[in-house]
Structure formats: structure tokens, C-alpha cells
Amino acid sequence: MIPVEYMSVILMIVFGFVGMARKFPRELGATVAYTAMLFALAVFGERLGRIVYGLLYRGNPExxxxxxxxxxxxxxxxxxxxxxxxxxxxxxxxxxxWPPNAVTGLVFDMLIGLFNGWIVVWTAWQYTHRLGYPQQALGWFVPPLSERASRWVALAPLELIPDGQEPWVLGGFLAFLVFLRVVR
Amino acid sequence: MILSLQHELNKLAFAVLRPVLGGPNPAITPPTGASTGAGVGIDGQVVATAIPMLGADLSAATLVLVGLAAAIGFVRGVRREAITLMVAAAASLIVGWMWPAVASLVNRLWRMFHFAVIERGILAENPMAAWGEAQASAPLLPLGGDAAAWQIGFFVFGLLILGYGATRYVAAPPPKARGIRGFSVLLERVVGAMVGALTGILVSRFVLPRLVPNAQVALLGPGTSLYDRLAPYAPTTILGIVLLLILFGVTGIGGGKPRQKMYQ
Structure with a gap:
């Protein structure tokens, strides 16, 4: 079974290729949406799961x-x-x-794609890690987690932002991106 | 000859870097009683017998190289540095991972040169014997693990000629030379410095482990003092870098209709 850290890197590289195909201007638009996703997760986070759990199994706890x-x-x-x-x-x-020139354009297309991939893949991995890899019950994950994976999962966007400051940082970043979109 | 050259390079690297770096990483310093690279001669003087470079922490040297490359990137601008970064990545792939194929090709060319020029080729008195001589000649490049000095040579030569030299002719000149002024210049230079720093990381990861085998080559490896000092600022730094890259990308989007068709 492929280690979770390699899987994450492969998925992030896939996003990099998507960025190269879609180009920087559109991928930056996707970054705006992903920042909004992070903001929503920072605010609601695991409560989403609890709400759904409560709705589905309130009457049938067995x-x-x-x-x-x-x-x-x-x-x-x-x-x-x-x-x-x-x-x-x-x-x-x-x-x-776009692009300003071929090579610079390609580098920025790839970088913004990788950045989006990092946001999406690492956020998903971070929640999986935080919940203790519950997919083990389905046989989709086999412990133990390597030391490298433990270090890498700490690089998730929401882990890097200091506790309690997520709404401010993400809100500010979102406002900055929207401002750029407006002034363009 | 190559082995001795590599040995000399190792000695030079150790002599230069050890005073700068302080000493080997205590976590991987050989235990007491293990070979420290020095022995006692018959007259009681300490005689160097081997180079005690196992586990040397080269993160500071990496930082110096990255800083240098970032400074070059700042001067040259991002348009040139982006090409240099790609050349460095390609060179580290070709010269590092594909070294046996590269060495084999060069060795074949060397035998052809040996036959055609040194043995005078078909003009020789006995061309078949000349071909046999050329075939029997020692390979120019080693295929195995003794190739570090050659690999560094190929990598640095390729990077200097293609990465830094040729980009002067094929890529746009630095912003000031293009008549651009103001904030855009600073932004292009700062992003150039960032891309240059990435080139520096590639260069240091390729060159330093070949100069000092088994060395730790991490810009900010866990456990290093630099890592401990800078770790609290990592989120802010990452956010700042991302903001700058995005800002540069957005200023790079020109006005008017898109050059490439954008599907919505």
C-alpha cells in the first residue's frame, strides 16, 4: 500500500499539472475559492460532521x-x-x-497549481490525521504512520496558522485576493 | 586520478567549511573511540589519516549558497531566473540520476576521438589495431560512485553556460534595462530572488553531498539552531512569500484580451 505522504505529494503534483493546463489567471481564481473553503472549514470544521451525524442517527443510535x-x-x-x-x-x-513570457508563465502556472494542491490535499490529510485515520475501519489505511508523514502533515495550511487566528488570517487573505480580482 | 581529485576536493571542502560551521552535528558525531580521522605518529605527533566529515551539518553552507543565489536572482530578475531554475532542475536530473547513461555516452565519444585523432583513424598503418587500441583505452568517466567530481563539474559547467550564460541572450533583461520603473521593478526583483533561492537549494543539494559525503544538507533541518530560531516565523514567512508570488503573477497579467483563449 502506498504511504500516505507519497500519495499526498502525487495528488499535489496532479494539481500542479492542472495548473499548467488551466494557466495562472484561472488557477488564481480557484485559489480564491479554496481560501473560502479553508475559511469555512476553520469556522465550522468538525462541527459539520457532528451535525450530519446527529441528523442521521438521532433516532437510531444503535x-x-x-x-x-x-x-x-x-x-x-x-x-x-x-x-x-x-x-x-x-x-x-x-x-x-497571459503569460508574460513562456517560461515564467509555465513556472507560475505550476506554482499556483501546486499551491492549490497543497491547500486541498493537505487540508484533507490534516483532518484525516486529526480524526485518527478512521478509514482504517474500512481497510483503506494501514498503520503505522511513518515519522516523515507525521512531520509533513504538520505543514497543512490550517496547522501553520496560529490557533485562534484562522478566521483573521484567512479572511484577510481572501479579502486581498478579492481586492486583486476587483482592481484587475 | 579522479579518486585523488575527489579526495582533494573533500579536504578543501572540509578545511573551508569546518571553521564556518563549527563542528559536526553532535547527534551523529561518532562515539568516543571511533575513528576521528587522526592518529598518533611514531614521534608522538598527531597525523591526519582520514577526513572526519561524517555527519557534518552543512545547513549553514546551504544557507550561504541559497543567499548567494537569491542575491543573483534579485539582480537578474525573475524572467531569467525562471529559466535558470529549470536548467538547474534538468541538470540535477540528468547528471545525478542519469549519470550512467551520460558517462557511457561520453566514454563512447571519447573512444571515437581516441581512434580518430590519437590513433589517426583509418589513416593509421593498421586501422584494425588502432580500433583495438581505442577500444582498450581506459574510460574517461567512471560509471560508479567515484564520479562525484565529474558530476559536479558537469553540473556547474552546464548551469553556468546554459543557466546563467545563455539566459542573457534568450530571456528578457532585468526590469531596469527594459525601462520599467517603480514598484514593478522591486516586485520582479524580489520574486527573482525567491526563484534564485530555489535554484540555490537545488545547487546545494547537488553539490554539497558530493563534496562532503554523508553530510547533512538541509536548509532548515529539524534540530538545527537555525530551524529552532526561525520556526516561529515560518507561517508569516510562507504567507509573505505566497502573497508576493501572487502579487507578481497578477501584475504579470497584461491588459487587453488574453493571449491564450480562456474557457469559462
């Missing part, structure tokens, strides 16, 4: 599965739905001529 597993499904479904919405729906694109 049939209720592990809370962590439900929370994990809900958060991954939320992130997955957001990604589909960003790429399949109307893209918030920055208008104008």
Missing part, C-alpha cells in the same frame, strides 16, 4: 457507526464537492494577457 468515520466522510465530501464546484463550475478568472 445503528450509528463511529463518529470519527462519519466526520471524516463529511469533511472529505465537503472538500471534494468544493473541488468539483471550482473546476466544473464557473471559474472566477483574472482577465488579461
Amino acid at each position: 445503528a450509528a457507526p463511529d463518529l470519527a468515520l462519519v466526520q471524516w466522510f463529511v469533511i472529505l465530501a465537503f472538500i471534494g464537492a468544493w473541488v468539483v464546484m471550482v473546476y466544473a463550475g464557473q471559474t472566477l478568472s483574472f482577465a488579461g494577457k
Whole structure:
């Protein structure tokens, strides 16, 4: 079974290729949406899973599965739905001529794609880690977690932002991106 | 010859870097009684017998190289540095991972040169014997683990010629030379410095482990004092870098219609 850290890097590289295909102006639009996703997760986070769990199993607690597993499904479904919405729906694109030159354009296309991949993949991994890898119950993850993976998972966006400052930092970043979109 | 050259390079690297770095990482310093690279001669003088470089922490040297590359990137601007970064990445892949194929190709060319020029090729008195001589000649480049000095040579030569030299002709000149003034210049230079720093990381990760085998080459490896000091500022620094890159990217989007069709 492929280690979780390698899987995360591979997925992030896939986002890098997506960035190269879609180009910087559109990928920056996707960054705006992903920042909004992070903001929503920072505010609601694991409460989302608890709400769904409560709605589904309030009347039938005997049939209720592990809370962590439900929370994990809900958060991954939320992130997955957001990604589909960003790429399949109307893209918030920055208008104008791109690239400034071929090589610089390619580098920035890739970088912004990798950045988006880091936001999406590492956030999903962080919640999985925080919930104790509940997919073990389904045989989708086999412990133990390597030391490298333990170090890498701490590089998730919401882990890097100091506790309690997430809404301010993410809100400020979102406002900055929207401001850039408006002045373009 | 190559082995001795590598040995000399190692000695030079150790002599230069050890005073700068302080000493080996205590966590991986050989235990007492292990070889420290020095022995006692018959007259009681300490005689160097080996180079005690196992586990040397080269994070400070990495930092110096990265800083240098960032300064070069600041001067040259991002348009040139982006190409240099790609050349450095390609060179480290080709010269590092694909070294056996590169060495084999160069060795074949060397035998052809040996046959054609040194043995005078088909003009020789006995061309078949000349071909046999050329075939039997020692390979120019080693295929195995003794190739560090050659690899560094190829890498640095390629980087200097293609990465830094050729970009002067194929990439846009620095912003000031293009007549750009104001904030855009500073932004392009700062982003150039960041891209240059990435080139510096690639260069140091390629060159330093070959100069000092088994050395720790991490810019900010866990456990280093630099890491401990800078760790609290990491989120702010990362956010600042991301903001600058985005800002530069957005200022790079020109006005008017898109050059490439943008599907909505």
C-alpha cells in the first residue's frame, strides 16, 4: 500500500499539472475559492460532521457507526464537492494577457497549481490525521504512520496558522485576493 | 586520478567549511573511540589519516549558497531566473540520476576521438589495431560512485553556460534595462530572488553531498539552531512569500484580451 505522504505529494503534483493546463489567471481564481473553503472549514470544521451525524442517527443510535468515520466522510465530501464546484463550475478568472513570457508563465502556472494542491490535499490529510485515520475501519489505511508523514502533515495550511487566528488570517487573505480580482 | 581529485576536493571542502560551521552535528558525531580521522605518529605527533566529515551539518553552507543565489536572482530578475531554475532542475536530473547513461555516452565519444585523432583513424598503418587500441583505452568517466567530481563539474559547467550564460541572450533583461520603473521593478526583483533561492537549494543539494559525503544538507533541518530560531516565523514567512508570488503573477497579467483563449 502506498504511504500516505507519497500519495499526498502525487495528488499535489496532479494539481500542479492542472495548473499548467488551466494557466495562472484561472488557477488564481480557484485559489480564491479554496481560501473560502479553508475559511469555512476553520469556522465550522468538525462541527459539520457532528451535525450530519446527529441528523442521521438521532433516532437510531444503535445503528450509528463511529463518529470519527462519519466526520471524516463529511469533511472529505465537503472538500471534494468544493473541488468539483471550482473546476466544473464557473471559474472566477483574472482577465488579461497571459503569460508574460513562456517560461515564467509555465513556472507560475505550476506554482499556483501546486499551491492549490497543497491547500486541498493537505487540508484533507490534516483532518484525516486529526480524526485518527478512521478509514482504517474500512481497510483503506494501514498503520503505522511513518515519522516523515507525521512531520509533513504538520505543514497543512490550517496547522501553520496560529490557533485562534484562522478566521483573521484567512479572511484577510481572501479579502486581498478579492481586492486583486476587483482592481484587475 | 579522479579518486585523488575527489579526495582533494573533500579536504578543501572540509578545511573551508569546518571553521564556518563549527563542528559536526553532535547527534551523529561518532562515539568516543571511533575513528576521528587522526592518529598518533611514531614521534608522538598527531597525523591526519582520514577526513572526519561524517555527519557534518552543512545547513549553514546551504544557507550561504541559497543567499548567494537569491542575491543573483534579485539582480537578474525573475524572467531569467525562471529559466535558470529549470536548467538547474534538468541538470540535477540528468547528471545525478542519469549519470550512467551520460558517462557511457561520453566514454563512447571519447573512444571515437581516441581512434580518430590519437590513433589517426583509418589513416593509421593498421586501422584494425588502432580500433583495438581505442577500444582498450581506459574510460574517461567512471560509471560508479567515484564520479562525484565529474558530476559536479558537469553540473556547474552546464548551469553556468546554459543557466546563467545563455539566459542573457534568450530571456528578457532585468526590469531596469527594459525601462520599467517603480514598484514593478522591486516586485520582479524580489520574486527573482525567491526563484534564485530555489535554484540555490537545488545547487546545494547537488553539490554539497558530493563534496562532503554523508553530510547533512538541509536548509532548515529539524534540530538545527537555525530551524529552532526561525520556526516561529515560518507561517508569516510562507504567507509573505505566497502573497508576493501572487502579487507578481497578477501584475504579470497584461491588459487587453488574453493571449491564450480562456474557457469559462
